[in-house]
Amino acid sequence: MKMDFDEDDLSSFTDLDDNGFPVSSSVDVESHGEEVEGEMSLPVGDVCSSTSDFAIDFYLSGTNWSELVRDEGDEVPKNGEKVKKALVQRDLFQVWGISKSSKRPGVSNPSTPKKRQRSVIDDFASGSALVGERKGAECNGRSRPHSCPFYKKIPGTSFTVDAFRYGAIDECSSYFLSHFHYDHYGGLSKKWSHGNIYCTDLTARLLRSCLSVNPQYIFPLEINAEHVIEDIKVTLLEANHCPGAALILFRLKDGKCYLHTGDFRASKSMQLYPSLANHHINLLYLDTTYCNPKYSFPSKDDVLAFVVRTTLKFLSKQPKSLIVVGAYSIGKEPVYLAISQALGVPIYANASRRKILQSFGWPDLSKKLCSCTESSPLHVLPLSCLRYENLKEYLKTCKQQFQTVLAFRPTGWTYSERTASHLDLIRPVIKGDVTIYGVPYSEHSSFTELREFVKFLKPEKIIPTVNAGNAANRARMQSYFKEWLKV
C-alpha cells in the first residue's frame, strides 16, 4: 500500500487553524475577538472572515471532508515550505451528495466547480447541510458510501479512529476503535478485512463474541501502557465512558502529540494520568456531545445515590415491586449494580446480555447475574422496553410475584434546568402500577467538565468530533474553545 499522504491528504499540513483544522496557506488567522455568552449566535461570515479557505469550506459544509485536494497545478510542498494555494473539493456536488437528478432548483450542473458556488454553500450554511447530503446520496438511485471525514484521521500517520463504515480507507493501515458502541464500530462484521483493529482487551473480546470479527485483525492493547505501532507511540487510557472505552494518545516521531477522546466523561482523576500530565497536546479530538452550557447534570455518584434512595423509599411503600433498569448493549452498568448492592439481590438479564456482561471479566458483576426472572426483583431490560405498555405486560408475566414496577431510564441528559442541581426534583411518570424515572446518568462530559478538562490539558488546537455537522454549532464550540484557552 502506498504510504505517502502528501498528494491528497491532510496530514502534510503541519499548520492548523484556531479550530484545529488544517490550513493550507499563511492566511491570517488573527482572532476576531468575540466572546460567547450563552446562546449567542455567530454569523457564519464572521467566523470565516479570519480563517483559511479550508476552514471556510469546513464550516460551511457537511462533514465529508476527506476529499479535499489541492488545486490542480499545485506542487507538493518542499521541506520547510508551506503550500500556497487553497484547497478545493474534487467535486462539491458529489461530495455533498447533490446529484444531477437533484430536485433542488438551481443545482442542475454537476460539473466539477473550481470555486465554491455561493448558492449551494448558502443552502448548506442555512442548516440544511446534512439533510441535503442524505437526500442527495439517495437521489442518485444508488447510495454511495460516504468517505471518511478528516476528523477521524490522525495527521502524519496511517491511522483512523472509529472509522469502519467507509470500507477500505485510502492510506489507512491501522484502525483504532475507541469503544464498543454501534455508532463507533458501525461497519465491523465478520467480513472485515481492511486492516488491523486496535482497541482495549475488553472491546476486543466484544468484537469477537458479538460481531465475529476475524481475530487475525484484532490487536488488543494493554491500557496505560505505551505501544509502538508503525513507529508511533500509542497509549490507551480509561475514558470513563462505557466498559472498555479508551482515550487514545498518539506520540509521533516528529514530537507531535495528539489525543483522541473517543467518547468520554472528563473527570478530575484524568488530570493525574501521567501521560496527560506530562505531555503537551498539539491537537485534541474532543467528544463535544454536551458542549453547551445548557447541558448540566450531576455526578454519576450523586445519580447512583438518588437511584438507590428512590428504590428503597419505593420498596418501603410497595414491598412487592419489580425494579427495572433500562440499558443499551453496554454502558450504565453501575446503575443496576448499585441497586443490586443496596438490596442484596442478584441481577436478572437475558442470555444475550449475560453473555456480553460476562465477557467484561468483572467478577463482581458476573457473580451477581442470574438467568431466571424469578430469582431477582431487579431486571435489566433494553431501553426500548421501558414504556408503560411494555412494562405493564411484563408485570403481568410475573404477577404472582410482583404487584408494581419501578423503572429507571438512565439517559444522558433530561430536559430540565432544575433537576441538574436538584435531583430530588425529578418526578416520575406514573401510570397505574408502573412508575418510570428518567435519571441523568451521563457517560459523556457535562459542559463544565469539558471546560475543566480542556483548561487542564491546554491543547494547541481542538477538533470537535460530535455536533460538528452544522456551521452554527461549530462556530459556537469554537468560541468556547477560544475562551477556555485564553492565557
Next chain:
DNA sequence: GCGATCAGTT
C-alpha cells in the same frame, strides 16, 4: 436471503 443503509424510536 443477506448485508448495507436509511428512517424511525425513546
Next chain:
DNA sequence: CACAACTGATCGC
C-alpha cells in the same frame, strides 16, 4: 423540547 444509541424497514443484489 435533545441527545445517544440503537432497532426495524427498505433497498439492491
